[in-house]
Amino acid sequence: MTPLLEMQGVSRVYRARRGLFGTGTPVRAVDHVSLQVAPGRTLGIVGESGCGKSTAGRLALGLERPDSGAVQFRGAPMAAPGTAAWRAERAQMQLVFQDPLGAMDRRLTIAQQVLEPLEIHGIGTAAERRERLATLLRDVGLRADLAERHPHQLSGGQRQRAVLARALATDPALLVCDEPVSALDVSIQAQIVNMLTDLQAARGIAMIFISHDLAVVRLISHEVAVMYLGRIVEQGEAEAVFAAPIHPYARALVSAVPVSGPRRLERIVLSGDPPNPAQRPPGCAFHPRCALALARCRTEDPDLVTQSDGRMVACHRAGELARAAA
Amino acid sequence: MSATTMTAPRQRIPVLVLIAMAWIATILMVALFAEMLRPYGITAMDLRARLTPPVGFGGTIRHLLGTDELGRDVLSRLIVSVRISVLIAFGATAIAALFGTTLGFLAAHFRGLVEQGVLMLIDFQASMPFLIVALSVLAFFGNSLPLFIALMGLYGWERHARIARGLAIAANAQGYAAAVRQLGATPGRIYLRHLLPNIASTLIVAATLSFPEVVLLESGLSFLGLGVQPPMTSLGNMVGYGREYLTRAPWILLAPSSIIVMTTLSVSLVGDWLRDRLDPTLT
Amino acid sequence: MIRFLGLRLARAMLTIVLVVTFAFVVLRMSGDPAMTIMSPEAPAEAIAAFRKAWGLDQPIWLQYLHYFGAILQGELGQSMRDGRPALVLVVERIPATLLLTVPALLLKIGLGLPAGIYAALHRNSLADRMVMAGAVAGFTVPSFVLGLLLVLLFAVQLGWLPSGGQESWRSMILPVITLGLGGAGILARFTRSAMLEVLGQPYIRTASAKGVPWALVVRGHALPNAAIPTVTIIGFMIGSLIAGAVVVESVFSWPGVGRLLVVAVANRDLAVVQCILLLVATTMVSANLIVDLLYGVLDPRLRGGGH
Numbered sequence: 001m002t003p004l005l006e007m008q009g010v011s012r013v014y015r016a017r018r019g020l021f022g023t024g025t026p027v028r029a030v031d032h033v034s035l036q037v038a039p040g041r042t043l044g045i046v047g048e049s050g051c052g053k054s055t056a057g058r059l060a061l062g063l064e065r066p067d068s069g070a071v072q073f074r075g076a077p078m079a080a081p082g083t084a085a086w087r088a089e090r091a092q093m094q095l096v097f098q099d100p101l102g103a104m105d106r107r108l109t110i111a112q113q114v115l116e117p118l119e120i121h122g123i124g125t126a127a128e129r130r131e132r133l134a135t136l137l138r139d140v141g142l143r144a145d146l147a148e149r150h151p152h153q154l155s156g157g158q159r160q161r162a163v164l165a166r167a168l169a170t171d172p173a174l175l176v177c178d179e180p181v182s183a184l185d186v187s188i189q190a191q192i193v194n195m196l197t198d199l200q201a202a203r204g205i206a207m208i209f210i211s212h213d214l215a216v217v218r219l220i221s222h223e224v225a226v227m228y229l230g231r232i233v234e235q236g237e238a239e240a241v242f243a244a245p246i247h248p249y250a251r252a253l254v255s256a257v258p259v260s261g262p263r264r265l266e267r268i269v270l271s272g273d274p275p276n277p278a279q280r281p282p283g284c285a286f287h288p289r290c291a292l293a294l295a296r297c298r299t300e301d302p303d304l305v306t307q308s309d310g311r312m313v314a315c316h317r318a319g320e321l322a323r324a325a326a
Numbered sequence: 327m328s329a330t331t332m333t334a335p336r337q338r339i340p341v342l343v344l345i346a347m348a349w350i351a352t353i354l355m356v357a358l359f360a361e362m363l364r365p366y367g368i369t370a371m372d373l374r375a376r377l378t379p380p381v382g383f384g385g386t387i388r389h390l391l392g393t394d395e396l397g398r399d400v401l402s403r404l405i406v407s408v409r410i411s412v413l414i415a416f417g418a419t420a421i422a423a424l425f426g427t428t429l430g431f432l433a434a435h436f437r438g439l440v441e442q443g444v445l446m447l448i449d450f451q452a453s454m455p456f457l458i459v460a461l462s463v464l465a466f467f468g469n470s471l472p473l474f475i476a477l478m479g480l481y482g483w484e485r486h487a488r489i490a491r492g493l494a495i496a497a498n499a500q501g502y503a504a505a506v507r508q509l510g511a512t513p514g515r516i517y518l519r520h521l522l523p524n525i526a527s528t529l530i531v532a533a534t535l536s537f538p539e540v541v542l543l544e545s546g547l548s549f550l551g552l553g554v555q556p557p558m559t560s561l562g563n564m565v566g567y568g569r570e571y572l573t574r575a576p577w578i579l580l581a582p583s584s585i586i587v588m589t590t591l592s593v594s595l596v597g598d599w600l601r602d603r604l605d606p607t608l609t
Numbered sequence: 610m611i612r613f614l615g616l617r618l619a620r621a622m623l624t625i626v627l628v629v630t631f632a633f634v635v636l637r638m639s640g641d642p643a644m645t646i647m648s649p650e651a652p653a654e655a656i657a658a659f660r661k662a663w664g665l666d667q668p669i670w671l672q673y674l675h676y677f678g679a680i681l682q683g684e685l686g687q688s689m690r691d692g693r694p695a696l697v698l699v700v701e702r703i704p705a706t707l708l709l710t711v712p713a714l715l716l717k718i719g720l721g722l723p724a725g726i727y728a729a730l731h732r733n734s735l736a737d738r739m740v741m742a743g744a745v746a747g748f749t750v751p752s753f754v755l756g757l758l759l760v761l762l763f764a765v766q767l768g769w770l771p772s773g774g775q776e777s778w779r780s781m782i783l784p785v786i787t788l789g790l791g792g793a794g795i796l797a798r799f800t801r802s803a804m805l806e807v808l809g810q811p812y813i814r815t816a817s818a819k820g821v822p823w824a825l826v827v828r829g830h831a832l833p834n835a836a837i838p839t840v841t842i843i844g845f846m847i848g849s850l851i852a853g854a855v856v857v858e859s860v861f862s863w864p865g866v867g868r869l870l871v872v873a874v875a876n877r878d879l880a881v882v883q884c885i886l887l888l889v890a891t892t893m894v895s896a897n898l899i900v901d902l903l904y905g906v907l908d909p910r911l912r913g914g915g916h
């Protein structure tokens with residue numbers, strides 16, 4: 001299947017400026033990342049906070065332009081942010097935020113906000129919009145009487161459903177969910193994730209699901225990419241990666257997820273400091289925290305190499321680790 | 327402002343603030359209905375009753391607050407002066423709010439050079455005594471009421487610009503403005519339909535802080551004879567005129583003076599109270 | 610430190626450039642100088658000659674540069690009224706103004722600073738309430754009203770002091786009090802809130818919790834830290850030493866720069882107005898610069914960044 005969205009070698013560098021004339025160290029928030037998502041499929045992106053997941057999501061949506069590399073939607077490059085063409089494109093792709101309260105205008109009702117994309121893109125008559133509102137609320141599991149409420153009168157889970165209804169209003173082909181359930185109670189997390197799965201099945205939406213919580217990502221993803229300091233260190237079929245991660249960082253993450261039944265991996269605790277993107281270690285960026293690091297890892301940066309099972313791993317010891325895992 | 331302050335139980339309004347509010351309401355009523363309330367025309371002269379003191383100080387009921395050198399009724403002049411001064415202060419405050427908010431939004435939207443330019447203007451405005459700038463402009467352009475209001479409208483815009491810029495940048499970075507932008511909304515929609523209503527209460531508090539300052543500025547300039555020009559009259563203008571009769575007819579000067587002081591005091595009290603309730607971070 | 614100095618200096622220069630630009634723009638926008646100076650019936654050749662002589666036929670940016678150059682060389686034009694150089698006219702008046710504003714500044718600091726500190730240390734006491742009430746009065750009572758009330762009381766009713774003029778030191782008393790009281794109120798309010806802010810900081814509470822005597826906490830921590838914002842407002846007051854008395858000088862017929870400015874504005878004596886504008890800008894900017902540098906001394910953390 002041809003991918004709906006394709007990112008090829010995309011990088012994004014932030015220069016934190018201090019004052020009017022000061023220049024800070026550049027931060028490579030996303031470094032040479034390549035991804036694809038096909039319609040009806042979900043790509044999970046996992047990694048510690050600050051590794052560049054959100055930036056990757058914004059780049060995928062064309063909310064910012066990459067400093068290098070290309071992002072293609074339906075085989076064509078995206079329009080420049082802020083242009084009329086770019087605004088029109090927004091109807092086809094949407095972002096769901098971690099903080100639904102912050103993502104909504106606290107002065108407008110849920111109904112006004114859910115219908116706002118239709119107003120913006122001039123879709124439908126007033127009567128059609130009203131009908132659409134009822135459908136959308138039903139699809140995300142919100143009672144119709146909540147439509148006239150304001151955001152702060154809703155619970156966290158209801159708010160996230162409302163944000164989702166707004167995102168779905170224009171029938172987008174691509175949905176980027178950036179930590180959509182991290183701020184919610186665990187019991188509600190599962191409901192929202194299940195609802196997303198159902199919606200995707202019904203509408204054939206392509207999804208990028210960003211989270212630092214592997215348990216949630218595992219529930220919903222077809223493929224998964226593990227990021228570390230702006231780069232993808234392991235990427236492949238979700239089942240394969242979660243069952244037998246190869247990259248030592250991915251192994252550490254997966255081993256930290258509580259599982260029922262016998263454990264296949266023994267718990268690996270990450271040692272060393274969490275990474276600082278402004279001071280990227282030389283060689284393999286993960287080597288200061290890696291129990292398996294060799295001398296080579298300190299100087300030589302590993303490439304993302306396709307393994308025999310089709311998975312891609314950026315580790316000098318990927319071959320032997322893959323054999324050991326099998 | 328968080329949701330909690332919006333839904334917090336209503337505290338009782340202090341008595342002093344209530345009195346101030348009542349005074350402001352009275353002043354607004356007087357300004358609105360000045361033409362109906364004034365007993366005489368402001369240029370109507372009663373030459374047989376020149377320099378009559380107010381009632382209770384040897385005056386008569388015909389001229390409650392007495393008359394001036396030309397026998398013009400002080401109360402009537404006072405009522406019309408209130409109207410003019412309030413008109414100027416409202417007009418100027420509204421212009422400053424509009425101008426400042428627009429510049430603040432432009433700075434937040436374009437960033438880069440536009441933002442640096444706006445920040446430079448803010449610095450300039452904040453570092454020059456406004457009275458001197460206003461006087462220079464008056465010297466160069468001469469005086470007319472529209473120009474005078476426009477000039478007063480340049481007072482205090484930087485406060486609005488700072489607020490609008492700060493809040494817009496914050497909302498663009500994370501919050502609802504970013505969310506609406508990625509829905510495909512035009513900048514006009516983001517700024518007018520979403521940002522403006524959300525920061526309106528903060529802007530209104532800022533306006534209540536600059537309103538009394540504008541009243542003082544206007545009356546100061548008019549007092550110097552460089553603001554509102556006769557035959558029109560304003561509160562400062564009346565004080566300036568009454569100064570000539572300080573020894574013989576102090577009421578000409580005391581009546582407008584007390585109105586100025588009570589009004590600026592009331593608006594400051596209400597403004598401070600509003601700020602403490604809505605947005606304590608404002609200065 | 611060099612960088613810090615350089616940045617501050619650059620900003621000061623920028624403000625001056627802005628003021629000059631402002632004067633130039635206002636001057637040009639206010640009408641065609643050829644038309645203002647020459648009568649409308651003047652022959653076209655005469656007007657053309659005038660334009661040539663004054664460089665008005667040159668492109669606007671060149672005119673701007675010339676204007677700038679003239680100001681840098683201190684050529685600020687002549688007063689339209691008596692033909693004397695505007696600069697001389699203005700400088701002549703400075704001592705009279707300083708005679709009012711310097712004692713007034715001392716009064717503001719001497720009254721406002723202790724009142725604000727005392728009010729903050731005795732928050733919600735009767736004294737605090739009185740200081741706050743006085744402070745509010747300080748900026749809601751316009752100086753011309755206060756001045757005239759003082760005249761009414763002390764000159765007209767009691768006859769103790771002269772109501773204006775510059776005959777003896779006694780004529781200074783009322784204007785200085787008028788200027789000083791309002792400023793003292795503003796300063797007291799500012800100092801109080803700066804102190805309260807500092808007193809609410811965790812390190813102050815830690816220090817006093819650790820048993821450091823309260824007086825020491827106040828002297829060692831609270832006062833120096835509250836000084837930083839307070840210095841700004843005092844800097845602004847120093848910056849307005851020359852122009853801060855416009856209204857009060859008029860009330861008391863005091864022959865200072867402020868009175869000169871009002872008369873010049875009324876007569877549209879542009880050279881004099883422009884000269885005062887630049888003078889005020891320069892003092893203001895210098896005062897700000899000094900405050901900024903003082904900041905650097907008081908608070909080493911600020912030395913690093915631009916803002």
Ligand SMILES: Nc1ncnc2c1ncn2[C@@H]1O[C@H](COP(=O)(O)OP(=O)(O)O)[C@@H](O)[C@H]1O
Pocket residue numbers: 014015016027028029047048049050051052053054055056277
């Ligand atoms: N707008 C920005 N300006 C400067 N730096 C940024 C910006 N956005 C993100 N970064 C930096 O890029 C890195 C990655 O951030 P982000 O993509 O938000 O990570 P994640 O979502 O995985 O937590 C972080 O170091 C962050 O500080």
Ligand SMILES: [Mg+2]
Pocket residue numbers: 050053054055178
């Ligand atoms: Mg993130």
